[in-house]
Amino acid sequence: GQNIDQPTEMTATEGAIVQINCTYQTSGFNGLFWYQQHAGEAPTFLSYNVLDGLEEKGRFSSFLSRSKGYSYLLLKELQMKDSASYLCAVSRAGYALNFGKGTSLLVTP
Amino acid sequence: DAGVTQSPTHLIKTRGQHVTLRCSPISGHKSVSWYQQVLGQGPQFIFQYYEKEERGRGNFPDRFSARQFPNYSSELNVNALLLGDSALYLCASTLSPQGRAGANVLTFGAGSRLTVL
Numbered sequence: 001g002q003n004i005d006q007p008t009e010m011t012a013t014e015g016a017i018v019q020i021n022c023t024y025q026t027s028g029f030n031g032l033f034w035y036q037q038h039a040g041e042a043p044t045f046l047s048y049n050v051l052d053g054l055e056e057k058g059r060f061s062s063f064l065s066r067s068k069g070y071s072y073l074l075l076k077e078l079q080m081k082d083s084a085s086y087l088c089a090v091s092r093a094g095y096a097l098n099f100g101k102g103t104s105l106l107v108t109p
Numbered sequence: 110d111a112g113v114t115q116s117p118t119h120l121i122k123t124r125g126q127h128v129t130l131r132c133s134p135i136s137g138h139k140s141v142s143w144y145q146q147v148l149g150q151g152p153q154f155i156f157q158y159y160e161k162e163e164r165g166r167g168n169f170p171d172r173f174s175a176r177q178f179p180n181y182s183s184e185l186n187v188n189a190l191l192l193g194d195s196a197l198y199l200c201a202s203t204l205s206p207q208g209r210a211g212a213n214v215l216t217f218g219a220g221s222r223l224t225v226l
Contacts, residue, residue: 004151033214033215041219042199042217042218042219042220043152043199043217044217045214045215045216048214087151087152089151096142096154096157096165096167097142097152097154097215098154099144099151099152099153100151101149101150101151102150102151
């Protein structure tokens, strides 16, 4: 199946750390992607994982465990501009991305 | 370099009408994908085209069709519009649909917001 589950909403404080989890069931797994989408805008690419482990890109890190069908996106030193929807997506080989419903993150002062 | 460009940005149609949405990929990108995003949901895959051939189709009715032109631009057509077709239609381009996941990073356009009344 292609079920992708992530929390609907999260709230965190400016300067804090937040972890957004994503679980998936998929066959032909070729990678897991994270996108950020501000309200009314297009999704923008944040990171992807193909192998197990942690990928770090500045304030953003993404982790993957293929055996557990689990990933998380870690955002450090939160800023107000990080308030957005975060989309977890699974890639099947040579094909489309299957997106979750997204996690709406609100960063408060 | 220009990113993925889509037109029109906003449009309003009535039930039963037809709509054509257009997309120009990033220069050098040969694969174009179309996604539908209903408010509050993640994007849902509609079509993928590569080298003018359909490479994948999502779970959408036959009212939805698309094509890719020799210059790799693409059109999405929707016939007999329903209220439920109201959504943001996103076009994304990538170098190729094959290969490692890293080569499949989709770059999205700003989208065409369709409202069906």
